[in-house]
Amino acid sequence: MTGIHSLSLFALLVATAPLAAQDLAMPEGDVLLTVTGAITVANDGDAAAFDRAMLEDLDPVTVKTTTIWTDGVQTFTGVPLDRLMDVVGATGAAIDATAINDYSVEIPASDWEDGGPIVAFLNNGETMSVRDKGPLWIVWPFDDNPEFQTETIYSRSIWQLDRIVVTE
Amino acid sequence: MSEHRAPKSTRRYRGLGLLRDSRVGAAAVALILCVGLVVGIAVLVLRQIDEFSTAASDNVQWSLAQTDVEYLRYELAIADAEARATPATIEAIRRRFDVFYSRMSTLANGDVFELLRADPAFEDPRQEIEAHLQATIPLIDGPDADLLAALPQLAEDAAAISGDVRAMTLEGLASFANVSDSKREGLVRTLALLAAVLATIFAGLALVAVSLYRLMRLSDDRAREVQLGAARTRTIVETSLDSIFVIDASGHIAEMNGTARHMFGFDETEAGMPLERLFADAGEGHLREGPLSFLASGAAPAIHERRFEATAKDAHGRHFPAEISIGKADGEGDPVYIAYVRDISRRKIAEQGLTEARDRALAGERAKSEFLAVMSHEMRTPLNGLLGSMQLLRDHDLTERQTDLLDRMQSSGKLLLGLVNDVLDLTKLEAGKMEIERRPMSVARLLDGVVETVAPLATEAGDTLDWAWVGPARDACIGDQRRLRQVLLNLVGNAVKFTRDGSVAIEVEALGDNRTVEFRVIDTGVGISERDLERIFNDFETLDSSYSRQVGGTGLGLGISQRLVGLMEGEIGAESEQGEGSLFWVRVPIAGDTTDRTLSVARKAVAEPRPLPPLNLLLVEDNPINRAVAREMLEADGHRVTEAFDGAAGVDWARARRFDAILMDISMPVMDGIEAAREITRDGRASAGVPILAVTAHALPEEIDGFRAAGMAHIISKPIDRDELSSTLAAAVLPESERPASAAPVSQDAARLIDNAHLGAVWRDLPPAARETLLTRALAEIDETVTEVSGTDIPDDPNAVRETVHRAAGSCAALGFTAMHRALAEIETCLKRDGLVPSAPRDALPHLWSGTRNALEDWRSAA
Structure with missing residues (x-):
């Protein structure tokens, strides 16, 4: 555990140090995601708004996994949730993630871990339309860990995500 | 009681054994069954756990219900836009369509819904909906004006699938309810199975607990028994009168009992010392190489090694004789030896005492025996003088009265000589010095002689006396005629003594075995009671002391007879009826292979004295009477006699003058006869090579060899018989061809053995x-x-x-x-x-x- 902690701490130091500046870029395209609540970094009043280019700049990762909602192995590319939370300087204990279809779910901070959920913006290398559960989908690498194959995690795998509120 | 109990307990133990065997088998089977069950159930449960640990779906019911909701919101968005056509409401139609579409594509592609898709009641409406969505896409993706224009149609289409959406979600819900039910049922089954297995295992555990309890009880009993046995063994060991040592393989003492500590004066702490410390002569490795050599090989001692005697030594240095018994205790691991050591000091002292007492007794017996022998011998010398003198007296003119007196004197003398001979015989027999000869003999002559000898006594007692063959006669036999005669004379003499005016008959019979001849002496005398029959053969046994005193006798006769018959490998016995008479029988194996009758004829010739030419003789004799008697006898036969008084004088005479023969007394002072004869043989000078005749009263076989070795080939026994004297003299001095056939038993056919x-x-x-x-x-x-x-x-x-x-x-x-x-x-x-x-x-x-x-x-x- 210590190893993981120190590792994630190291990753945090290396990966976020240059980005930890107050000056979060302003979105130029359509805003895909708006983060509000207990955050320290914002670019639109109290909110941090992200367009696709901004997300693509946040060192996206790609995971390979099956899901219960799709057929066959899928690749998802996106920003790890913990990194995203670092970027916005989230200080809360959880997030309330809400979708276009108004589905909403609370994801505790304990889930934001290395190897944990990513905020995917590509499915099988392609952008996701709303019809394809886009534009954003919080996906866990389900196949990597049986602990991710629970109803709780499934319920937290929110698709058609468009806003996040970091709660205290 | 214990006898009754023993087999029962044996049976109980055997039963226990069987029970134990079967129980072990059953326990093994139960264990295997339990393990199987547990493994089976574990697999089942693990699978279940696995299944429940990861969810196959999220909340499908919610998803299905959401389809309904999203459809309705899509329909509402259309209605909204129809009512108020703004870009926002148009955009809302697109958003709601996309969300609805997305939900439907989840139902079309999600793994979770695969089962539902196989159900036509679900699949048919879903496809209807999908067809609507696909048909609508161009419109949705098209320009706002087209969409706006198509709104009424869109609302109508959307309403058309409302039933399908409802049917699909309801069917999906029902289906998932079924799945849920069957899952629950599966879970219930698994739990029931688990419960059953648990119950079984519990029962098994209970059984095991009971078994363990019984085993514990059993082992407690065993432990108690072992304890009891050990206590008993300890008591046995500790109360033993012998020292007991437990010795390890290297020969060191591991344990010892109380007696050992006491006997050897050891403390408890001295265990562990080498075995040698117990023994006096252990220093030289004597024991390790000797009686304890088996220790080196670790083997069990052989039977002859198990017991030995040694001198033990205690802690204070006291030495004592000990008897050691040692054995190996079989068991696992290094060999252990158990040694019993017994202090046998007292036994040794007792043994020594006994040995000394026995030696003393034997020495006393020997002294008595020697005394008797010497006395009898010494008595014979004067008797010899008396009898010889009487014989010589007959050469003179005597009155009838004098002859009569001389007869009586001679008969008394002979009786006395007989008694003395009896005692001497007994002494010889006791000393084992008498040997039996085996020579050809005639039964008829033997019995004639016996009858002739006893006849005067028989006549005196008014008895008839005769002998006769029963069955075919077998006259020629091989045996010791002299001893047989002695036995028969004794029996017949006794018969005559105890019979008055009756008859004494001697029967002789050659028995069927072709070996044995039986002599029976039958009288009609007083007889012997049955009780007395057993002891008449004992020494000094005289039945009726007053009567025997009247008839005379030492009481040695039958004892001597029995010994003589025994020496001849024969038997003697008696039967009697008191008042009717007695029968004494003697069976002796004398009917051996005799060559022919001529032997006895040849033998007969011995008795006939042959005339000898006058000889020049040297008589060496220390006893003046004997000397005088012998001299008289020799001179009566016409020989010239020179006398020497002892051996040394005899040697001097022999060397000085040549004699034709030398008669040599054996026991003489200064130089005895044997030594004198040896001297003459070695260096006879004038008398070199002259035959020397031994004159002796005690001619034992081994002595005869000694006489021969000293150069005396012929023997004359005392008291000197005139006939024997002349025949022996003839044998000694005459050449073989001229002497009567007496020296060797030779048949007439082969009269000469050697020319x-x-x-x-x-x-x-x-x-x-x-x-x-x-x-x-x-x-x-x-x-x-x-x-x-x-x-x-x-x-x-x-x-x-x-x-x-x-x-x-x-x-x-x-x-x-x-x-x-x-x-x-x-x-x-x-x-x-x-x-x-x-x-x-x-x-x-x-x-x-x-x-x-x-x-x-x-x-x-x-x-």
Whole structure:
């Protein structure tokens, strides 16, 4: 555990140090995601708004996994949730993630871990339309860990995500 | 009680064993069953756990319900836009369509809904909906104006699928409810199974607990028994009167009992010391290499090694004799030896005491025996003088009265001599010094003599006395005539003593075994009671003291008779009826292989004195009376006698003058007869080679050998009998050819064993160096021939045998072995004629050959 902690701490130091500046870029395209609540970094009043280019700049990762909602192995590319939370300087204990279809779910901070959920913006290398559960989908690498194959995690795998509120 | 109990308990134990065996089997089976069950259930449960640990779906019910919701919101968005057509409401239609579309594509592609898709009741409406969505896409993706224009149509289409959406979600819900039910049922089944298995395992555990409890009880019992046994063993060991040591393989003492500590004065702490410390002579490795050598190999001691005696040594240095018994305790691991050590000091002292007492008693017995022998011997010397004088007195003119007195004196003297002889015989018998001769004898002559001797007594008692054969007569026998005569005289004498005016009959019978002759002395006298019959053969046994005093007797007669008969390998016994008479019987194996009657005829010749030419004799005798008697007897026969008073004087006389023969008394002061004879033989000077005759009262067989070795080939026994004196003298001095056939039992056919003159001539002619070699070879050759011929009737190769016999016969002829030559020649003739060995000469051959060899020895010692 210590190893993981120190590792994630190291990753945090290396990966976020240059980005930890107050000056979060302003979105130029359509805003895909708006983060509000207990955050320290914002670019639109109290909110941090992200367009696709901004997300693509946040060192996206790609995971390979099956899901219960799709057929066959899928690749998802996106920003790890913990990194995203670092970027916005989230200080809360959880997030309330809400979708276009108004589905909403609370994801505790304990889930934001290395190897944990990513905020995917590509499915099988392609952008996701709303019809394809886009534009954003919080996906866990389900196949990597049986602990991710629970109803709780499934319920937290929110698709058609468009806003996040970091709660205290 | 214990006898009844024992088998029961055995059965119980055996039953227990069986029970235990079957229980072990059952326990094993139960264990395997349990393990199987547990493994089975574990697999099942693990699978279940696995299944429940990861969810196959999220909340499908919610998803399905959401389809309904999203459809309605899509329919609402259309209605909204129809009512108020703004870009926002148009955009809302697109958003709601996309969300609805997305939900439907989840139902179309999600793994979770695969099962539902197989259900036509679900799949058919879904496809209807999908068809609507697909048909609507161009409109949705098209320009706002087109969409706006198509709104009424869109609302209508959307409404058209409302039923499908409802049917699909309801069907999906029902289906998932079923799945949920069946899952729950599966779970219930698994849990029930689990419960059953748990119950089974619990039962098994209970059973195991019961078994363990019983095993514990059993092991407690065992432990108690073992404890009891150990306590008992400890008590046995501790109360043992012997020291007990437990010794390890290296020969060190591991444990010892209380007796050991006490006996050896050891403390408890001294265990562990080497075994040698217990023994006095252990320092030299004596024990390790000796009685304890098995320790080195770690083997169990062999039977002869288990017990030995040694000198033990205690802690204070006291030495004591000990008996050690040692054994190996079998078991696992290093060998352990158990040694019992017993202090046998007291036993040794007792043994020593006994030995000393026995030695003392034996010494006393010997002294008494010697005293008796010496006394009897000493009594015989004066008796000899008396009897000899009486015999000589008859040569003078006597009145009838004097003759009568002389008769009585002589008969008393003879009686006295008989008593003395009895005692001497007994002494000899007790000392084992009497030997039995086996010579040809005549039964008739023996019994005639007995009857003749006892007849005067019988007449005096008014008894008739005679003897007769019962069954066919077998006169010629081989045995000790003198001893047999002694026995019969005793029996007949007793019969006459205890019979008044009756009859005494002697019966003799050759028994069927062709060996034994039975003599029966039957009287009609007073008889003997049954009780007394048992003890009459004891020494000094006189039944009726007053009567026996009247008739006289030492009471030794029957005891001596029994011993003599025993020596002759015979039996003696008695039967009697009080007042009716007695029967004494003697069975002796004397009817052996006698060659023929001529032997007894030849024997008879011994009794007839032959005239001897006057001889010049030296008489060496210390006793003046004996000397005088002998001298008188010799002079009466016309010989000249020179007297010497002791051995030394005898030697001097012999060396000084030549005599024809020397008569030598044996026991004499200064120099005894044997030594004197040896001196004369060694260096006789004037009398060199003169025959020396031993005159003795105690001629034991081994003494006779001594006499011979000293150069005395002939023996005259005391008291001197005139006839014996002259015949022995004749045998000693006359050449073989002229003497009566008395020295050796020789048949008339083969009157001469050796032609002395011939042999002498041959001997003289031969060069001295060659003589011995030649003789030895010839003797060996004849020896072999005799052995070969004696063993065969019909030889395999008659010619080879004949040649051997021919060669031996030639040798015999050359050496003058007349009788042997004759016998071998007869065998040779027979072989040549029939190829058979004739039985008569063959059977006689060994006897003839041994006689010849004796005669040869005589000749050589004389030469």
